[in-house]
Amino acid sequence: xxxxxxxxxxxxxxxxxxxxxxxxxxxxxxxxxxxxxxxxxxxxxxxxxxxxxxxxxxxxxxxxxxxxxxxxxxxxxxxxxxxxxxxxxxxxxxxxxxxxxxxxxxxxxxxxxxxxxxxxxxxxxxxxxxxxxxxxxxxxxxxxxxxxxxxxxxxxxxxxxxxxxxxxxxxxxxxxxxxxxxxxxxxxxxxxxxxxxxxxxxxxxxxxxxxxxxxxxxxxxxxxxxxxxxxxxxxxxxxx
Numbered sequence: 161x162x163x164x165x166x167x168x169x170x171x172x173x174x175x176x177x178x179x180x181x182x183x184x185x186x187x188x189x190x191x192x193x194x195x196x197x198x199x200x201x202x203x204x205x206x207x208x209x210x211x212x213x214x215x216x217x218x219x220x221x222x223x224x225x226x227x228x229x230x231x232x233x234x235x236x237x238x239x240x241x242x243x244x245x246x247x248x249x250x251x252x253x254x255x256x257x258x259x260x261x262x263x264x265x266x267x268x269x270x271x272x273x274x275x276x277x278x279x280x281x282x283x284x285x286x287x288x289x290x291x292x293x294x295x296x297x298x299x300x301x302x303x304x305x306x307x308x309x310x311x312x313x314x315x316x317x318x319x320x321x322x323x324x325x326x327x328x329x330x331x332x333x334x335x336x337x338x339x340x341x342x343x344x345x346x347x348x349x350x351x352x353x354x355x356x357x358x359x360x361x362x363x364x365x366x367x368x369x370x371x372x373x374x375x376x377x378x379x380x381x382x383x384x385x386x387x388x389x390x391x392x393x394x395x396x397x398x399x400x
Contacts, residue, residue, distance in 0.1 A: 164205040164224050174231045175217035208304050214268055221268035221295040268295040271308040277355040278348045300395055303336030316357055318372040329398050333391040346391035
């Protein structure tokens with residue numbers, strides 16, 4: 161049994177206040193097929209599965225991937241007990257216990273490498289090839305395959321103002337969002353294994369990638385089928 165699968169069952173028990181949760185019951189709780197959850201036993205819980213565990217049951221993504229941190233990011237409530245009973249889980253919470261008020265947990269996104277990002281959008285149900293470097297809460301709505309990257313280099317540093325991205329900044333990327341002119345995007349160049357980060361420009365039907373740093377060379381790169389936009393940057397997080 162994969163360790164993430166074992167931790168998932170343990171966390172589901174905590175979230176539903178149940179002494180035992182079966183894989184079928186987890187599938188029903190998450191709206192997944194039983195076969196998908198069965199596959200997690202040997203392959204590990206998928207990224208989309210981890211996202212659903214966080215959104216539906218408040219389970220800490222870091223606990224699933226590494227066993228570290230709190231199991232739950234929010235307290236179980238009567239609502240969880242009701243949902244558990246609907247899918248056949250023997251919830252132990254009594255109706256007389258008071259309802260616990262909670263603030264919905266922010267969704268955690270994996271911090272991945274630039275090499276991983278280059279192949280991420282090709283996967284309909286991406287698996288982390290090992291634990292993510294870190295899981296970070298995303299403060300805005302994002303698609304099910306969203307992730308984080310750590311900015312490398314100074315090509316997107318803008319000394320003239322905002323937007324500006326310095327080396328070491330962490331950016332949130334949504335591969336399911338449509339890219340519009342002016343967006344900052346993650347792009348996979350066909351002759352490279354890693355992704356790159358630039359601003360998308362469209363002029364007279366021509367698509368170009370622009371570095372925000374005016375000192376960067378080359379600052380503009382035209383793309384004409386030799387590149388694939390694989391994500392749109394939706395925000396950044398700067399440690400202090």
